[in-house]
Amino acid sequence: MAWDLAVELIHATVQLEQPLGDGTRTVGTGFLIAETAPDGTPRTVLVTANHVLAKMPGNEARIGYRIANPDGSWSYSPQTLRIRDADGAKLWTQHPSRDVAAITIKAPDEFAKAAIPLNWLAQDETFQINQVGAGDEMMALGFPRGLAANQAGFPILRSGRVASFPIAPAQVFPTFLLDFTVFPGNSGGPVFMSQAARRRVGADEGRDVQFIAGLLTQQVELNSERLEIGIVTHAKFIRETLMLMDNPHAQITQARNEVVTGARAASAEEAVSREY
Template sequence: MAYDLSMELIHATVQLEQPLGDGTRTVGTGFLIEAPTPDGKPRVVLVTANHVFEKMPGQDARIGYRVENPDGSWTYTPALLKIRDKAGHELWTHHPSRDVATISITAPPEFAKAAIPENWLAEDQTFTKLEVGAGDEMMALGFPRGLAANQAGFPILRSGRVASYPVAPAKIFPTFLLDFSVFPGNSGGPVFMSETGRRRVGAAAEAPTQFIAGLLTQQVELNSERLEIGIVTHARFIRETIALLDNAAAPVTTASTDVVAGARAASAEEAASPD
């Protein structure tokens, strides 16, 4: 059976939220990666933008699990996820220079099965081999303004085209632009390419064209006006952050500083919506 990354990521993507106590909630997006421990034990890792957790002041976030019922319907069943200890110390791991966070979780069995294998995260050679560049279409999953696709809590699927050049290597270009409407609540969501989004043809196109390119971390604004452009952080930094879970001294990329005028985080308290 062919692997449909779009459907697999829809099931692996979850809403992250924390009530603020005033009838509103902070909202972000995360997705699950299957990343075994160094000794081979199964492990599910939640990936999101670091600022999503940073802007949640409480000890517990809510992770939006979904359960399929025997009649084919789905039930939204959020569970608590401890992100800080009683002293307020962070329980997640974040990249030292990029807006990426990971945390090991114990997911319900059906969600553990939905986690995407780590090897679907792109590397620099992925972009080079497939000649990914400006104009190529990519997909993004998330919960804009805390809105889900339905009562079951599934994420909303959007699409856009790569809006910057070049897009690799990540050490020099740690982020790239995607032309699509970004809203608070989208931060931390996966950005990926599927076969249906492939623009080019030829020898390079014969290779698999399904991979996770990165995660959405910011939107671009100018004079308080949204330009409908998202900033995507390369998947390379997700890989490195996962490695830091097992070894705090694991090597990480010191990327060139990329400053996009008007860039703002696309979640945190700005994503407050009715609880």
Template sequence: MVMDLAVELIHATVQLEQPLGDGTRTVGTGFLISAPTADGKPRTVLITANHVLEKMPAANARIGYRIANADGSWRYSPQPLKIRDGKGAGLWTHHPTRDVAALEIEAPPEFARAAIPVNYLAADETFADYRVTAGDEMMALGFPRGLSANQAGFPILRSGKVASYPIAPADIFPTFLLDFAVFPGNSGGPVFVSRAVQTGGLTQVADAAQAPSGFIAGLLTQQVELNSERLEIGIVTHAKYVRETIGLLQNPLAPSTVVVAAAPVAGAQAASAEEQARR
């Protein structure tokens, strides 16, 4: 059965936060990927923007799990997440040139099952197969300013149009623009295409019964500003770099396939911990 990627990603997306002791908290978004080890052992990996974790100084953050009750309701149940060792060094793996972080976690069984298979992360050929171009719609999940969709702690679903051209290959264009309002707390959230909501020029090239339900295009890492004014444009880092970061979990000494780091986008600001969401 083909999954509805929008619904599945909602279940796999979590809020990340760390109280700062002064009535504020640093907030970001993460999502879970199922990425078995080389020997086939199941493994759940938390993906987020590297700056989300870098901006959390304490050893433990909180990850926003949700518990389904027998009556059909849900309960928000954030749990401790160890992100630094006793000396303050980060326990996560980050991409050498991109704002991407990965951390292997022990998730509750229902969340481990909700993790999205790693093959849903887009590759360059995915964009070509779907004929993705400027003006196509993508969706994004996150917790803007630490807000959730409801008391159960589910993420807020937004959408926007691809606002740059061209957007592939990732080696040449490692990020692309998405036309939607970005707020602190959105950083690290997945940006994706779901078959159920595809519009515009996105084209399925396979038989409908065989076609994937969509793909994860990347993760939101920044917002665009000009003279301190938000332009309501998000910067998305390609999923290729999520794949590479997961690969570094297995082999930290593996050389990166990225040869030259691209110049930063003018006016870009981190879309999470640059500000602190009020409780």
């Protein structure tokens, strides 16, 4: 059956926010993944950049659900998401070396159905099989400066081209560059490829190429100048973070701790006004 990853991810992507009590709020992006707990119980997991949650000082955030109405319209219905316990201890799981976080949530039934399957997350061989590399177009979803696409709270879809080479394997290149402008509020959003059949020699031309490449975690800034380049953390580290939720001793990738000179976190460390 034909499916459109862009549309599926739009439904699965949510705004994360925390009011700061002074008329401003801190904002980030997350997306929902459907997977199974060790006991076989289906569960919904929210994935975002670790710094999005870490930069929120309070114990509760808000997650921006959208509810479909019988007349075809949508309503924005944010709900409380507890991110720390009463003692202030974090309730999410973070990857030990990459800027990735995951937390199990209880989503409304119709929203839980929008969560994407785990197998849509790329692995190293995904990039190799599809010969993904520099110049290829990818798309990203997010809420730049807390701005949504409409009053229903849907994320804004944008695109850019892979700006680094090579981009795999993740153990050697845990992040890659995407040529597009990053704003506070974009962090934690999914970056994905959704193209018609490949036309490169040796690539599989019999199917569309659709997968989640990773999540946006940083922007590149040098000498206080934004270079309009985003940093994407590979989906492999999302998979590992999900494993760590159930097994803190799970084997993870010992990736090189590469640093792009001048890069800094791209979202929740900046507050945005409620008017956005």
